[in-house]
Amino acid sequence: MTDPHRPDRWPVPDSVLRRLRSDPEDDITRAAQDPDGFWLEQARQYEWTREPTTALTWNRPDMQWFADGQTNITLNALDRHARGENRTRAALIWLSETGERQIYTYGLLLEQVERAAAGLRHLGVQPGDRVVIYMPLTPEGVIAMLACARLGAVHSVVYAGLGVGALRDRITDAGARVVITADVGYRRGKLVDLYGIAAEAIAELGGVEHLILWERIKTYQREHDARTVPWETLFTHGHAPAVTVNAEDPLFILYTSGSTGKPKGVIHTHGGYMVGTAYHLRQLFDVRGGDVFFCTSDIGWIVGHSYIVYGPLVAGATVLFREGAPDFPDTGVLWRAVQEYGVDILFTAPTTLRLFMKLGADTLKPHDLTRLRVVACAGEALNPEAWRWAQEHIGGGLGEGAHAAVIDHWWQTELGAPTLGTHPRWPVRPGYAGRPLAGVDADIVDENGQSVPDGQQGHLVIRRPFPSMMRGIHGNPDKYAQIWNENPAGYLSGDLATRDEHGYISILGRSDDVLSVAGHRIGSADVEDALVSHPAVAEAAVIGIPDELKGQSIIAHVILRRGFEDQVGQGLRASITEHVRRELGPIATPAEIRVVEALPKTRSGKILRRLLRAQALGEDPGDLTTLEG
Structure with a gap:
């Protein structure tokens, strides 16, 4: 029996609904019935040197969006605002860890x-x-x-x-x-x-x-x-x-981790990326020109590209961003900014919500957060406890009197913009990212590309392209083709998922060996390469285990080279840890170094990381018939 105090789905209070301006239902219907017409309609809201007449041209895996169009994303992010009444509107509000503040109007930013x-x-x-x-x-x-x-x-x-x-x-x-x-x-x-x-x-x-x-x-x-x-x-x-560039000309390359080999350089383009990111800023996040949009990500990640820089500027919003940790120099610094600058929408990570959940609600009480109407999370799964706490203490409660909707959503560097989400008007299913958004044909399938029944685990795929998706992997067209062709159903996200009877999708974790630390994707191969480049390490395998705050922590298993065994108690673990930090940075630093005599491998020599993970968590490792004898 469902607990009436913890229902499967929480309805959105009327006090929140009255504050929202976007409604997704018509767009979802129109995009499903006529996707090309729908996306051309969105594209024509922007300034083009040559307006496109076609939407999607697709010869799987290769796609083009608005291929006969010409523009430059900065024409829409800067020039069209700076030429008009938005010239004196704040485009960027920047805060530093040291207390410095800078404001750039659209006119000044363009200059x-x-x-x-x-x-x-x-x-x-x-x-x-x-x-x-x-x-x-x-x-x-x-x-x-x-x-x-x-x-x-x-x-x-x-x-x-x-x-x-x-x-x-x-x-x-x-x-x-x-x-x-x-x-x-x-x-x-x-x-x-x-x-x-x-x-x-x-x-x-x-x-x-x-x-x-x-x-x-x-x-x-x-x-x-x-x-x-x-x-x-x-x-x-x-x-x-x-x-002037063609709509399909590359805008940026952003590297994201894969399960094997070096990070892959994901390519995004001027036209489709612009249309897709700006659309979801308006529709999912309910942002309009003049809103203050606070994104706590970094420009080094796709969220920062899409929702610190390009999406908000194309939409004519004011974006607030801050250098530094959300709880430094004190635990109230983030919430003072929300109050002082009248933030309408906050985009942050579940890690941040769990941090303040751990610190306690008293951290929030001195600050007026009632201007917030949407708090959006992405990066890793938003667990039900963190959602409930955030809705209660940041969103103003679970019933009438609430002022903001706390929502989850899911996407990837490769996808450029939100793909699954819980629109602020929709009931929340805690632990579920939400439903496919307008223009997204997502499914849960088996290895053969067949849809699995509701409630059953499968692979999350995208059957048909949408504009903000990547156009390729720099220097590696075969890897790009593999992502589209490995499963007959379509683009293989690498995530395992399940769907409920209402169409809400829950992300269960990776099907490969990618780690997710505080919302950042880190390839196990990257960390292992850094480990074995240390002179003491002969072989290494890393796993991610659940971490209450960061989502996952990295545990490294290393086999030492001959002659280093006696140095384990003499600071060797610290030396290895510092080496990885230097090579890859703090986010990839192992939380623990475990020195082992051997690593479990298949007969073909592949390391069985799932066995290491099962051992660390005390779980059943499953089928071990391929384990090396």
């Missing part, structure tokens, strides 16, 4: 981007060139992204928490001619030497012609790489107009 783009052009950056951006979460990082886009250059942002090895790999794979970085970033009051990491990463990369340096603190003395160009010199070469 800065035009000048930065002219500076890049002076350095020889041309349409199609790749530029790696290794910057902290600051307006300068956003300006660098937009300046590349304005020239038709392809930016690849690398999260500033990643280390030398990870940055070098991404620069090399992208074939970047230019790298943009800062002297330092801030992390919980400490300075992170970003320039030092960047300079070391490119030290032996002859293809990098320029290392552009934004110096935040002039007293940070160091020896400069000979290719270093001061950031401020970019702004001395006039103003660059937006270069």
